[in-house]
Every structure is written in structure tokens, then in C-alpha cells.
Amino acid sequence: MGIVHSSTVDATCDEVFAWHSRPGALHRLLPPWQPMSAISESPSLADGQAMLGLPGGLRWRAQHRADEFDPPHRFVDERITDGARELPAVLSGPWRHEHEFAAEPGGQTTRMTDRVHTAVPAVALRSTFAFRHRQVADDLARHRQAREAGLVPLTIAVTGASGMVGQQLTAFLTTGGHRVIRLVRARTDAADERTWDPHVPAADLLNGVDAVIHLAGAPIAGRFTDAHKAQVRDSRVGPTRRLTEVAAAAADGPSVFVSASAIGYYGHNQPGKTLTETDPPGDDFLAAVVRDWEGAAAADAAGLRCVQVRTGIVQSPLGGVLRVQRPLFAAGLGGRLGSGRQVLSWIDLDDLIDVYHRALYDDRLTGPVNATSPEPVTGSQYANTLGQVLHRPTLLPVPALGPSLILGRQGARELALADQHVQPSALLQINHRFRRPALRTSLRHQLGKA
Template structure:
């Protein structure tokens, strides 16, 4: 029973061990298809405790064992207890997870996971394939950044608790960067600062090297007057005031990276290929995004390098479209939307994290950047790919009236049925490496359908 899984990563052993010891490692290694989330990370690999949230309010407690701690060779955690909510997971009997690191040579490390548990290995294999792939990919991106002169910096992030923010902050902190979360409540520790979107404090960004601005109300929903006002109001004014704050900071950032969206190109441009030079399109979202990007102007006028990340349809079962579609397709009830000929410009969540990271690293990058995979597909192709990965049929098309009933006419037109053939021209011209440029590979990684690691 249990499992032994190993792979070789292209990084020195000390570096690999240090990655695991930094904040965010647990978040980066959690498979997105599993119904669990990180509540707290271990303060130390020697004797700390990590707590994961499970469905129904249950808890999985991983206690690190000081008697087995041997840096940079090994650390061990075992299933522990912390109140009644942690008792149900203990019905499996035992769980002891050994993490071993062996230097293959000066630049590579064999990483071995050994889990002693009654749980059969076949139920664990996809988890460890995912973990090892994430580790290797993250280390490779950080190695690329160091090769381009990147050194540990302090990054302030708004929207840090959101879907993208959670992944990005974990990625940055495991890479050795200091992350300051800009929060709207009272700070709980020195890694947080209170941010008032209506009146940012003058010293909010003191000592910060770069800002990543992700905050904004979700655009998903019925396009009522109230919803449209929330979408606009949470973006335009707060972005302008944060950009002004960044420009005025005496010892503040030199880089300002702001979220944006491919909605700028309008909801239907036919088969027109849309790169960053394409004109603004029609619709409510196009107007919002244009004003949102314009709101970063004070930062650029203040001499900061400004990057606006025009994001496509993010692929992860933790949220967004894939989160909604996965249960339907898993039940065999999925199908194309409308005609299925709409262009769908998508991006893997980890590739989006890499785009934000590149915006911080690459001093030659400024202005708008299309954050989409190079392999744009039509909705019908997306449907077939998702059904294939989940091994389910997808023969029940969803008529256009379906999204209209949920989102209203305008919401359906600009969200569910939007068609934008967007290409990441600036990233491709810069030689950017996508982790998962092919849709099927992305869906396999995100949904736990991975093949063997080469």
C-alpha cells in the first residue's frame, strides 16, 4: 500500500529544499481538482503543522516530525489531530509522508516521495505526478528569471486572496520574493497592509519594488444596472488612485502591473486575429476595460514601467468557467454553447501566473500584453477536448437561450457567447515559454488526468 514516486528536477538540492521551506509551497502543490484548500502552512519543516480544509468543515492536519528532519536531505510529516474536525480523516489509519532529496549532480536533484498509508498507490499517483510537475515547472521559471537578472524583490499585491492572487502570491514567495498583501481589513501580520481603495495611505507603497493590481468585482453575473456599476466602480477609480499613490511614493515601486481583459476587443470580431495593436471593440466590457487601462496613466506619467495584462478565459477547476463546466461534463451533460463557432481565447492558470511574473522581470515589457495561450480554439473544439479528457460524451448542445436565462441578454452576449480570436503576439515575439500551450495538456494537468512524467 502507499506510494513511492520520484523524478529528477533541474535544480541544485539546496535550492529544491529551500523552495519547500518557503511560504506558498503547500498552495503550489495542492492539486486543483481535489476538494481541499490550505488553511495554514507549517511554520517550519522541522516541527511545524499544516492544516488543510476538507468538505464539510473537516480538517487534515499534517504534523512535521523533528526526529526525521535532516536538511537538505529529508523532512517528514504525518497525519495528526486538532479537535473533532480532524478526527474523520484519521479513519484511514496512518499517513506518513517522507520527502527525500538526493543530489544527482551540482545542478539536478532526485526528489522522492514515500507515503506509508493503507490507501492504494493508484489513488495517489495523479497527485504526485501533479506535484512533481508543478515543482519542476516553478523552479524552471525562477531559474529563467535569475538568468535575466531577477533578484528577490518586494511585491505589493491587491486581490491577493482571489483565484489569480492566491496562485501568484504563492509562486512569488516560494521563489524567494517578499509579498505584501494589500487588504481592506485590519492587517493581521507584517505581510499585510491596509489598503483603502477610495483613499490609499500616502505611505502604503513605501519600500515596495513593484505593484500587482488584481482587485476588482467579478464580471460574472446578470448585467443589471447594479452589477455594471459594481464592475466599473471596483476598477476605474481604485486603479487610478493606486497608480497615483505609486507615482507619488518617495521610496516606492518602479513597476506597476495591472489586471486587464481581452474584453477590450469587443464581444464578436468574427475571424479577425486580435493582437495587442487591435482596436477597441463594442460593448459594455470593452468600455470598462479601456477606462480601466487608462486609469493606470498616473503611474506611467510618474516614470513607472506599466504593464496591463489582458487576460483570457482562465482554466482551473478552482474557479471560473472550468469550475462551472466540470461537473456538467463529468455527468455527461456537457455540450457546445450555441453554434460552437465562437473563438475561445483561454490560458492555463499557471501560465497566467508566469505572465504576471514576466511582467515583473522583463524590463523591456510595457503596455498591453495579451495573456492567452497561443492555441486559440472554437467553443466546439473546447467542448470536445474537455469531454475527451473526462472520458464523457458531449452531445447535448446548449442553446443560446440557456446562458441568456442566467446572465440576461447582454451578459450572455458579452460573456458566455463572446467570440474573440486573440493571440499573445508580444509574448511570442519575446520568446516567452508557455507551460501548457495545448488545450488538452492544460485540461489534463488541471483535472488530474496526467500521463507519466518523462
């Protein structure tokens, strides 16, 4: 029982081991389709402990073994039990995980091997470890590309770090050797956090920071009532303007300001058009919000290189559309939304992280950047692909009335049923390589079906 999974990573043993030892590794290694969360990471691979959260408030605690710690070639952890909430995990039997790293001939590549001794059969673990190895290899490749382009370790301030994108982005950055300072609203004394008041940010908030990634904003999904629309707008435009002003005036402050944005800029009803960064804004509510949001983040004249990441529909079961649709499709109750002819411009979560990362160091990216796959799909194609990945039929189309019941008529029109064929022209012009440009590949990776 258990599993042995091995692959070759295009990085040295020192690089692979260092990646595993840094904060964020556990977040990057946890499969997004599994009901687990990282509660606390181990401060040391030599003798620390890590804690995972399971459904129902249960816990999984792993203890690293000091007597088997051999950097950069090996570390070992075992599940231990300390408290009633950890007892149910014992029902799966023992768990011992050996992580091994061996240099391949020439020393520039590494054989990475996971050996897990457990009663759980290999067939139940194979997708998990295939995912983990892909994440390590892909992340290290992106960090190597950045180093070759001249990127050095940075201090990066991030707002919205607790959200789906923020958690994975900050984990990616810290495993790459960068220091992340989370800007939080609560009072904090933590070394890597600073208190941020979106309405009156402190003048010294960004002193000593090399770059800012601004992700914060109220969720857009919801019924488009007057109160909801005001919250969507007010949580973005004013706070972004004030944060940009503080960044521009900071002593020894950032030179790059990367702000979240959205393809809602183009308007929801754009049939038959191919939209790029040079196209004008639409004329609906979201288009007006995004236009003003981007305007608040455009401070190049103040000495900052500003990038606005116009994000498509993010694919991850951790949140967004896929989190809602996955259980329905898994139960065989899925189907296209509305007519199915509308074009969906989407992006894999890891590809979105790569866009933010590249914006930090590639001076050719400035102003709006479309963060979408170069291969958009129609609503029908999306439903059929998701059904095929999950091996389920897609025979139950959802009429336009369905989203309207949840989002209201305006929300359904501008979100669920939007027709936008958006191309990432700014990225394609610099030969940016997407990890998963095809929807099927993205869904298989994100759902453990690769």
C-alpha cells in the same frame, strides 16, 4: 499500499529544499481538482504543523517530525488527530509522508522522491504526486529563468491576493524567495499585510515596495443589470487610478506597476479576425470598461513601467468557467455553448502566473500584454476536448438561451458567447515559452488526467 514517486528536478538540492520550506509551497502543491484547501501552512519543516480543509468543515492536520529533519535532504510529516473535526480522516488509516532530495552526479540536478506510507492504494495517489512534481519542476525553472535575466528578491504589493489568481500568484512568488505584501481592506497588524482603502489609499501605502500587482475588482460574471455594471466599473477604474498615483508618488516606491485587464477590450463580436495588442477597442460595455481601466493604469510618464495583462478565459477547476462546467461534463451532461463556432481565447492558470512574473522583470513588456494561449479553440473544440479528458460524451449542446437565463442577454453575449481570436503577440515577440499552450495538456494537468 501507499506510493513511491520519484523524478529529477533541474535544480540543486538546496534550491529544491528551500522551495519546499517557504510560504506558499502548500498552495502550489495542492491539486486543484481535489476538494482540499490550505488553511495554515507549517512555519517550519522541522517541527511545525500544517492544516488542510476538507468538505463539510473537516480538517487534516500534519505534524513535521524534528527527529527526522535533515536539510537539505529530508523532512517527514505524519497525520495527527486533535479535535472532533479531524477524526473522520482517521478512517483512511495512517499517513506518513517522507520527502527526500538527493543530488544527482554533478550536483546541478536533484532526485526528488515522495514516499507515502498509507492504506490508500497507489492508483488513487499517482495523479496527485505527478502533479506535485510537475509544479515543483516548472516553478523552479521559471524562477531560474528570472534570476538569469537579473531578477533579485523583491518586495511586491498585491491587491486581490485572496482570489483564485491572487492566491496562486502570491504562493508562486513567495516560494521563489520574494516578499509579498497583501493589500487588504480590513484593519491589520500582520507583518506582510497593509490596510488599503481603494477610495482613499494612504500616501505611504507603497513606500518600500519594489513592484505592484493589482488584481482587485468585483467579479464580472453575473446578470448585466445597471447595478452590476456600475459595480464592475467602479471597482476598477477609480481604485486603479488612485493606486497608480500613490505608486508614482511613493518614497522609495515601486518601479513596476502590473495591472489585471481583460480581452473584453476587443469587443465580444469579432468573427474572422485575429486580434493583437495593437487592435482598437470594441464598442460594447466590457470594452469601454477595460479601455478606461487600462487608461487608469497607464502611468509611464510618472516614472513607472506599467503593464496591463489582458487575460483570456482562465483554465482551472478552482474557479471561472471550468469550475462551472467540470461537474456537468463529468456527469455526461456537457456540450458546446451556442453554435460552437465562436473562438475562445483561453490560458492555463500557471501560464497566467508566469505572465505576471515575467512582467516584473522583463523591460520589453510594457503597456497591454495579451495573456492568452497561442492556440485558441472554438466552442465545439473546447467542449469536445473537455469531454475527452474526462472520458465523457458531449452530446447535449446548450442553446444561447441557456447562458442568457443566468447572465442576462447582454452578459451572455459579452461573456459566454464572445467570439475573440486573440494572439499573445507581445509575448511571442520575446520568445516567451508557455507551460501548456495546448488545451488538452492544460485540462489534463488541471484535472489530474495527465
